[in-house]
Amino acid sequence: MVWSESVPRFWRERARKYRLVGGRCRKCNSIVYPHRSVCPHCGAENMEPIELPRRGKVVTFSVVRHPPRGFEGKEPFLVAVIELENGARVLSQLVDVHPEDVKEGMEVVAVFRRYREQAPNGIIEYGIKFRPLK
Ligand SMILES: [Zn+2]
Known part of the structure; x- marks a missing residue:
């Protein structure tokens, strides 16, 4: 049934848009927002995306x-x-x-x-x- 499938998907997509994705440096542990590939604090190219509160x-x-x-x-x-x-x-x-x-x-x-x-x-x-x- 279309209704029961499309409504949960709408809410899933909405929830994903609301996520706040930043980056954490694996070298110096700095957290930045938004996510980027180079750490602005230590210059390491070792960032991983993390979800922020x-x-x-x-x-x-x-x-x-x-x-x-x-x-x-x-x-x-x-x-x-x-x-x-x-x-x-x-x-x-x-x-x-x-x-x-x-x-x-x-x-x-x-x-x-x-x-x-x-x-x-x-x-x-x-x-x-x-x-x-x-
Ligand atoms: Zn760093």
């Missing part, structure tokens, strides 16, 4: 008013350093919150959101952002 806390944040190329028109937006539950730190956009309501130590969770829409072919990029837990 989706919850964390805001360590520090700033309001971006002069965005990098490709993100024009989205300003101002919030970027934060987030310490995940395993201690790894990631740099990510913060959404669903006003800048004046962001506090250091605030609990946040990863969500899957639109990054940007590329003209003229209209390809929309999605990725991980963080929003307040409550």
